[in-house]
Amino acid sequence: MDFALSEEQRMLQDSISGYLEGGSSLERVRQVAEDGGARADDVWQELAGLGVHGVLIDEDYGGVGLGHLEAALIAEALGATTTPVPYVASSIMAPTAIAVAGSSEQKESWLPRIAAGEVVVGVGVTEQVGRRESDGITHTDGNLSGKAMFVLDGAEADAYLIASDDGAMHMVDAGEVERQRLKTIDRTRTVAEVLLNDTKADTLPGSATSPEPLLATIDVGRLILAADTLGAAQTMLDKSIEYAKERRQFNRVIGSFQAVKHMCAEMAAELEPCRSMIWYAAHAYGAIPEEGRAMACHAKAHLAEVGQFVARKSTEVHGGMGITDLLGLHYWFKRIGFNRQLLGAPELVREEAARAQGWI
Amino acid sequence: MDLEYSAEYQAFRDEVRQFLDEHGTKAPRPQGGDDRLTPRDWQQLLIEHGYAARTIPREYGGYGAEPDILKTRIIAEEFARARVPPGHSGDNRLVPTVLELGTEEQKRKYVGPSVRGEVSWCQGYSEPGSGSDLASLSTKAELDGDEWVVNGQKIWTSGAKTADMMFCLVRTEPDAPKHNGISYLVFSMDTPGIDVRPLVTMTGEAFFNEVFFTDVRVPKDQIVGKRGEGWFVANTTLRYERGGLGDPNEAENRFLRIVDMMQRETVGGVSLMENPIYRDRLLKLQARILAMKFNGMRVLSHNIKGEEAGLPRWIVKLNGCELNHQMAGMAVDVMGELGLLYDGSPYLRDHGFWQARYMLDLGLIIGGGTAQIQKNMIGERALGLPKEPKYDQAAA
Numbered sequence: 060m061d062f063a064l065s066e067e068q069r070m071l072q073d074s075i076s077g078y079l080e081g082g083s084s085l086e087r088v089r090q091v092a093e094d095g096g097a098r099a100d101d102v103w104q105e106l107a108g109l110g111v112h113g114v115l116i117d118e119d120y121g122g123v124g125l126g127h128l129e130a131a132l133i134a135e136a137l138g139a140t141t142t143p144v145p146y147v148a149s150s151i152m153a154p155t156a157i158a159v160a161g162s163s164e165q166k167e168s169w170l171p172r173i174a175a176g177e178v179v180v181g182v183g184v185t186e187q188v189g190r191r192e193s194d195g196i197t198h199t200d201g202n203l204s205g206k207a208m209f210v211l212d213g214a215e216a217d218a219y220l221i222a223s224d225d226g227a228m229h230m231v232d233a234g235e236v237e238r239q240r241l242k243t244i245d246r247t248r249t250v251a252e253v254l255l256n257d258t259k260a261d262t263l264p265g266s267a268t269s270p271e272p273l274l275a276t277i278d279v280g281r282l283i284l285a286a287d288t289l290g291a292a293q294t295m296l297d298k299s300i301e302y303a304k305e306r307r308q309f310n311r312v313i314g315s316f317q318a319v320k321h322m323c324a325e326m327a328a329e330l331e332p333c334r335s336m337i338w339y340a341a342h343a344y345g346a347i348p349e350e351g352r353a354m355a356c357h358a359k360a361h362l363a364e365v366g367q368f369v370a371r372k373s374t375e376v377h378g379g380m381g382i383t384d385l386l387g388l389h390y391w392f393k394r395i396g397f398n399r400q401l402l403g404a405p406e407l408v409r410e411e412a413a414r415a416q417g418w419i
Numbered sequence: 420m421d422l423e424y425s426a427e428y429q430a431f432r433d434e435v436r437q438f439l440d441e442h443g444t445k446a447p448r449p450q451g452g453d454d455r456l457t458p459r460d461w462q463q464l465l466i467e468h469g470y471a472a473r474t475i476p477r478e479y480g481g482y483g484a485e486p487d488i489l490k491t492r493i494i495a496e497e498f499a500r501a502r503v504p505p506g507h508s509g510d511n512r513l514v515p516t517v518l519e520l521g522t523e524e525q526k527r528k529y530v531g532p533s534v535r536g537e538v539s540w541c542q543g544y545s546e547p548g549s550g551s552d553l554a555s556l557s558t559k560a561e562l563d564g565d566e567w568v569v570n571g572q573k574i575w576t577s578g579a580k581t582a583d584m585m586f587c588l589v590r591t592e593p594d595a596p597k598h599n600g601i602s603y604l605v606f607s608m609d610t611p612g613i614d615v616r617p618l619v620t621m622t623g624e625a626f627f628n629e630v631f632f633t634d635v636r637v638p639k640d641q642i643v644g645k646r647g648e649g650w651f652v653a654n655t656t657l658r659y660e661r662g663g664l665g666d667p668n669e670a671e672n673r674f675l676r677i678v679d680m681m682q683r684e685t686v687g688g689v690s691l692m693e694n695p696i697y698r699d700r701l702l703k704l705q706a707r708i709l710a711m712k713f714n715g716m717r718v719l720s721h722n723i724k725g726e727e728a729g730l731p732r733w734i735v736k737l738n739g740c741e742l743n744h745q746m747a748g749m750a751v752d753v754m755g756e757l758g759l760l761y762d763g764s765p766y767l768r769d770h771g772f773w774q775a776r777y778m779l780d781l782g783l784i785i786g787g788g789t790a791q792i793q794k795n796m797i798g799e800r801a802l803g804l805p806k807e808p809k810y811d812q813a814a815a
Contacts, residue, residue: 060719061720062422063717065420315805315806323804324798328737332710332731332734336706342420342422357702419692419693
């Protein structure tokens with residue numbers, strides 16, 4: 060019995076964080092955001108070298124074959140530095156779908172290239188989570204029609220994983236679709252609208268016969284978004300503490316005032332248990348399958364709530380500077396906001412946690 | 420990440436289960452019964468098997484095992500699962516303090532009888548004028564020959580009506596700075612000059628008392644630790660007490676009772692679990708309880724390895740007590756008008772457990788270090804934020 064990270068897991072954390080602190084500095088993040096790019100290509104390549112894109116992919120397919128806890132630790136490090144890379148869709152959700160539901164040809168065709176970071180796959184499952192401005196995606200004879208909205212990491216993707224209304228998932232070549240980037244508050248990840256008009260699609264066979272592969276893909280996406288929020292919120296808390304120790308008013312550092320100290324303590328008291336929750340949810344996903352879905356949903360919804368709380372309080376601790384572009388705190392604020400809505404707002408996801416426990 | 424118990428611990432769990440299967444029916448219960456042991460005999464049986472006073476040395480009446488956090492946890496889990504009353508280790512505040520800081524004579528005199536359940540204790544710390552600022556306490560003890568003469572008043576003294584002994588903080592060095600003028604005194608509650616008055620709280624019950632001292636004479640050698648170092652001794656005790664507040668396993672059990680209640684209770688003929696607004700509130704609460712449960716597993720793992728858990732430990736009292744209060748509030752709302760019933764009324768659910776908890780748990784948010792004091796400690800000790808400038812000496 061040891062509820063803790065292993066030596067290897069801590070080394071993984073250190074190596075990823077160690078690189079990102081310099082490689083994805085706020086300066087670098089700003090550059091990407093201001094240039095309007097979809098990702099930091101240098102960072103993406105460097106992360107490929109560290110095995111990040113193949114974290115969940117079997118060694119047989121060129122990955123490193125680690126577990127969801129390792130995938131979550133990487134997400135946490137990326138969130139902590141608001142790294143502009145398409146990790147959630149391309150490195151996590153797409154390979155999960157392909158590994159669970161793909162044919163061996165599909166696995167051989169996609170997984171090694173994903174692991175190497177050679178292709179970026181955007182993921183369009185919003186219509187099956189909570190349809191908004193779309194009439195859904197129809198699937199007829201291997202062709203897809205309709206509008207996929209909020210396709211995650213979708214702006215400059217080479218291919219798409221699209222879920223149709225029958226619950227099946229399909230690989231679609233980017234050249235076959237019309238797409239448009241949707242500007243969001245968070246300029247460190249992209250979402251796109253993808254138009255499908257009798258578009259040729261390569262269906263993942265396992266997803267045509269069972270709803271499970273799609274649900275598993277969404278579960279994993281939720282878990283990883285939650286881990287990203289954990290990292291982003293931790294950085295906001297760390298920055299708050301640092302600021303509260305430096306900033307002086309009334310001849311005292313503001314962190315000595317209980318009003319400010321208590322905001323920091325409340326953030327810490329809310330956020331610290333989330334770390335254990337992410338560890339457990341990520342561990343349970345592989346090791347305790349009967350709890351996997353409920354835990355992924357809880358992690359997603361709870362981190363959305365705590366993330367929002369920390370984002371707001373941290374901004375307040377920083378006073379007027381907190382809302383300026385100069386300080387850049389808003390990159391984390393927006394990252395947390397983005398993670399909250401994608402793949403289901405907390406109210407919707409909690410309903411699924413209730414369903415997963417047989418309460419409805 | 421390893422959530423399995425090793426073979427050694429599995430075997431230990433089996434052993435505890437077997438004991439409970441064999442002897443559980445002999446455990447004492449409030450209404451008694453011919454086949455039942457008295458609480459003291461039950462405690463004795465548990466000590467013999469190593470399920471009570473487990474790590475207290477044999478020469479002081481305990482079982483004398485090496486500390487093993489996981490075994491302690493397994494014993495607690497199995498007794499809870501079997502719904503058999505667990506044993507105790509004397510008094511979880513006084514006994515560890517005396518073992519750590521008492522003289523050999525004090526250990527022999529106090530620990531054994533406490534562990535055997537022959538002597539019970541109450542704690543004399545808080546005073547009407549000294550709550551969060553406990554070190555400002557003013558109950559004084561003056562040396563007169565071979566005796567301390569105690570005068571003053573304590574408050575929030577739970578169990579004072581029935582306790583045999585009190586461990587008490589008194590000011591023995593009035594001219595020293597406030598933290599250095601306190602001593603930790605132990606004495607019998609039968610000593611002349613002690614007046615115990617029940618303090619009725621909002622639940623309608625007198626869980627606490629006020630205790631008044633008028634020329635209470637205590638033998639000089641009944642100080643634990645050194646004279647004037649009582650503040651340090653008290654912090655030893657507080658550490659043991661705080662460890663018990665906000666236990667996440669207890670919270671999970673209560674949560675499951677709310678789940679049952681929501682499936683069972685109906686409003687307008689529809690179960691509360693089918694109402695999406697109640698359900699969302701339930702799920703929100705569940706997430707926080709689970710997060711604290713996993714946080715508890717993390718703290719436990721640090722403890723097993725002898726590591727300081729840091730922040731995950733500092734937040735347990737604050738979050739645990741808050742969640743308990745929120746759970747009770749939710750349960751009362753699930754019952755609605757039925758949640759107003761009290762005092763053995765008809766239609767009362769769960770014997771009024773939740774109504775009482777809603778009030779008691781608010782008391783626990785305040786007691787044992789208020790939520791605001793907890794936030795100061797988290798801010799200062801875990802996050803390294805500077806202390807508030809102190810005004811009390813300047814203002815004096």
